[in-house]
Amino acid sequence: MVTAGKRDETGAARAGPSDTGPAYSGTASRILDVAEALVQTRGFNGFSYADVAAEMKITKAALHYHFAGKAELGEALITRYAARFAAALTAVDCAGAQPAAKLDAYASLYLDVLRNQRMCLCGMLAAEYQTLPEAMRVAVLRFFDANETWLEEVLEHGRAAGTLRFEGTARDTARTIIGSLEGAMLVARPYGDLDRFKAVARNILGTLAPAPMVAAGTDSA
Amino acid sequence: MVTAGKRDETGAARAGPSDTGPAYSGTASRILDVAEALVQTRGFNGFSYADVAAEMKITKAALHYHFAGKAELGEALITRYAARFAAALTAVDCAGAQPAAKLDAYASLYLDVLRNQRMCLCGMLAAEYQTLPEAMRVAVLRFFDANETWLEEVLEHGRAAGTLRFEGTARDTARTIIGSLEGAMLVARPYGDLDRFKAVARNILGTLAPAPMVAAGTDSA
DNA sequence: GTCTATAACGAGATAGAC
DNA sequence: GTCTATCTCGTTATAGAC
Numbered sequence: 001m002v003t004a005g006k007r008d009e010t011g012a013a014r015a016g017p018s019d020t021g022p023a024y025s026g027t028a029s030r031i032l033d034v035a036e037a038l039v040q041t042r043g044f045n046g047f048s049y050a051d052v053a054a055e056m057k058i059t060k061a062a063l064h065y066h067f068a069g070k071a072e073l074g075e076a077l078i079t080r081y082a083a084r085f086a087a088a089l090t091a092v093d094c095a096g097a098q099p100a101a102k103l104d105a106y107a108s109l110y111l112d113v114l115r116n117q118r119m120c121l122c123g124m125l126a127a128e129y130q131t132l133p134e135a136m137r138v139a140v141l142r143f144f145d146a147n148e149t150w151l152e153e154v155l156e157h158g159r160a161a162g163t164l165r166f167e168g169t170a171r172d173t174a175r176t177i178i179g180s181l182e183g184a185m186l187v188a189r190p191y192g193d194l195d196r197f198k199a200v201a202r203n204i205l206g207t208l209a210p211a212p213m214v215a216a217g218t219d220s221a
Numbered sequence: 222m223v224t225a226g227k228r229d230e231t232g233a234a235r236a237g238p239s240d241t242g243p244a245y246s247g248t249a250s251r252i253l254d255v256a257e258a259l260v261q262t263r264g265f266n267g268f269s270y271a272d273v274a275a276e277m278k279i280t281k282a283a284l285h286y287h288f289a290g291k292a293e294l295g296e297a298l299i300t301r302y303a304a305r306f307a308a309a310l311t312a313v314d315c316a317g318a319q320p321a322a323k324l325d326a327y328a329s330l331y332l333d334v335l336r337n338q339r340m341c342l343c344g345m346l347a348a349e350y351q352t353l354p355e356a357m358r359v360a361v362l363r364f365f366d367a368n369e370t371w372l373e374e375v376l377e378h379g380r381a382a383g384t385l386r387f388e389g390t391a392r393d394t395a396r397t398i399i400g401s402l403e404g405a406m407l408v409a410r411p412y413g414d415l416d417r418f419k420a421v422a423r424n425i426l427g428t429l430a431p432a433p434m435v436a437a438g439t440d441s442a
Numbered sequence: 443g444t445c446t447a448t449a450a451c452g453a454g455a456t457a458g459a460c
Numbered sequence: 461g462t463c464t465a466t467c468t469c470g471t472t473a474t475a476g477a478c
Contacts, residue, residue, distance in 0.1 A: 027443075045266040046352040048471060062444050064473065119348060123404075127340060127348035129411040131267040137411070144408060167427065172420040175408075176401070179421045183344075183404020187365060187396070190350040190358070199393040200400045206388065207428045248461075269453060283462050285455065445478070453470070460463075 024076075028066040030056065036077055040118035044074055044128050044136075071133040074125075078139040081121045082146065085109070089150045099158030100209040103177070106151065107201040110181045114197050119189055123182040148174045155208075164208050173208070180204045245297075249287040251277065257298055261339035265295055265349050265357075292354040295346075299360040302342045303367065306330070310371045320379030321430040324398070327372065328422040331402045335418050340410055344403040369395045376429075385429050394429070401425045 024032065034055050038047035049060045049070065067073035092105045113120055122143040129137060151174035158164025166173045184200035245253060255276050259268035270281045270291065288294035313326045334341055343364040350358060372395035379385025387394045405421035 025443090042352050043264065043266060043349050045264060046349060049473090050470075058443090059445060060472085061446080061474085065443065068473090070472070123407060124348055126407050126411050127345055128264050128267060131263050141411060144411075168420070168424065172424060175417055176405075176421045176424040179405035179408050179417075180397070180401035180425070181404065182407055183402065184397075184400035186344060186347050186403055186407060187400050190347050190362060191365075196396055196400075199389070200397045203387075203389065203393060203397040204401070246461090270455085271452075279461090280463060281454080282456080282464080286461065289455090291454070443478105445476100447475085447477100449472105449474075451471080451473100454468090456467075457465085458463100459465100460461105 022079075024080075025066070027058075027062075031063060031066055031073075032077060032080055035073055036081065036121065037118065039074075039077060040113070040116075040121050040124055043124055044070075045131055071135065074133070074136045075139060077121065078125070078136060078143065082139065082143045085143070086146060099154050099161065099164050100205075102154045103151075103158075103164075103205050103208065106154075106177070107181060107205060110185055111194070111197060111201070114185050114188060114194060117189065117192070119185055120182060123185060126182070127186075144178060147178050151177055158208075166208050177204060243300075245301075246287070248279075248283075252284060252287055252294070253298060253301055256294055257302065257342065258339070260295075260298060261334070261337075261342050261345055264345055265291075266352055292356065295354070295357045296360060298342065299346070299357060299364065303360065303364045306364070307367060320375050320382065320385050321426075323375045324372075324379075324385075324426050324429065327375075327398070328402060328426060331406055332415070332418060332422070335406050335409060335415060338410065338413070340406055341403055344406060347403070348407075365399060368399050372398055379429075387429050398425060 031052060034052050035047070038051055049063050053060045053063055063073075067076060088109055089106070092102050095105075097105070110120065122140050125132060125136065125140045126144075129140065132140070148171065152170045155164060155166065155170040155173050159166065159170070180200060181197075181204070184197045188194065188196035188200075252273060255273050256268070259272055270284050274281045274284055284294075288297060309330055310327070313323050316326075318326070331341065343361050346353060346357065346361045347365075350361065353361070369392065373391045376385060376387065376391040376394050380387065380391065401421060402418075402425070405418045409415065409417035409421075
């Protein structure tokens with residue numbers, strides 16, 4: 001599936017105690033880092049092997065050794081990104097905070113991406129969806145599904161505990177959160193304005209809980 | 222709204238009594254139609270002159286006669302799209318409905334785009350922003366600015382009349398609406414699921430007014 | 443694991459005929 | 461206003477040396 005030619009020659013890159021996904025060699029891992037940054041800023045159709053090779057100071061041919069083609073590289077990018085995101089959500093769960101605080105933490109993940117002047121990888125790929133190879137399409141949808149599932153559970157727990165209030169289903173509310181935060185990133189990034197994102201996140205999450213959300217410096221609520 | 226069908230080359234394409242923007246020749250207008258559809262579905266970096274020429278059954282060279290380069294074509298696309306969108310908003314204003322109904326109409330404009338399995342032109346370009354020529358960048362931001370200004374006024378009027386309720390500034394709320402609807406389109410399109418968009422729109426607009434919104438056939442909420 | 447070299451193709455763009 | 465023909469460049473990808 002991922003076409004990492006060989007395994008690590010040294011230690012490989014591991015995340016932690018729970019092993020998620022394939023481990024890439026140091027070079028393959030760095031290729032993914034560079035490609036990821038390029039896709040998140042320029043889009044999958046807006047970068048080339050030449051771009052990655054130039055930034056890494058290796059040749060295009062070397063890239064093909066690690067990832068047979070752009071499609072395989074793209075697939076690996078999503079898989080790694082999704083695994084990292086899932087790990088971040090698990091970390092939030094393990095912190096054992098209240099549902100409302102979990103939603104704040106969720107929004108903070110988006111904010112961190114935007115801080116690096118990047119778009120969410122899968123949000124970017126969602127825009128280019130029609131041009132993507134099938135394997136990438138499937139992976140993109142799975143990413144959103146995973147987000148939805150996690151949010152749904154947080155929302156249900158919050159509603160059961162009485163700390164979150166919302167109309168309609170938890171699923172629709174989860175989809176609203178995902179869509180709104182993705183869109184907030186999409187629009188805020190061209191303006192280079194973090195506050196634009198924060199204002200939307202505050203508005204969205206603010207309707208779910210009485211307490212102020214997301215790095216709320218001004219406590220007008 | 223958004224993207225009319227085909228016009229004959231003798232009549233040129235006019236919107237109505239109030240003339241907005243430059244009038245294109247029949248051919249130029251059809252080029253814009255085809256290119257618009259391609260950008261909205263595949264992105265600016267996901268289509269080529271060859272694609273347009275093929276669909277129109279003319280040659281690439283003919284395209285260059287009407288639009289010197291891809292940058293100029295892109296600029297013309299945004300300008301026309303923004304003018305059409307502005308005209309649609311003016312039409313909503315002239316209908317003289319209540320603020321809440323205007324917001325519904327606004328969301329319907331997005332829904333119509335999604336119905337054609339397209340992304341908002343400027344939402345798509347926002348994703349590709351970093352790769353766009355300067356003139357296109359400016360035009361994209363102006364589109365969002367115009368949306369924001371219009372929504373801001375609707376929101377202010379609604380709040381003054383007591384038919385809309387929201388916390389914070391009208392500007393931040395306007396930005397929330399834009400971001401949320403753009404993001405809802407972005408995510409709903411890959412799933413090919415209109416309901417996904419509707420659910421988000423209902424949730425977002427529902428927090429602003431007591432009445433159900435957006436083509437709410439079932440008022441069970 | 444990385445290189446040189448190159449194939450094979452498509453991109454945006456131009457010149458000049460009709 | 462559209463054509464044929466061509467140019468130049470960048471793209472993905474492969475073969476084979478080191």
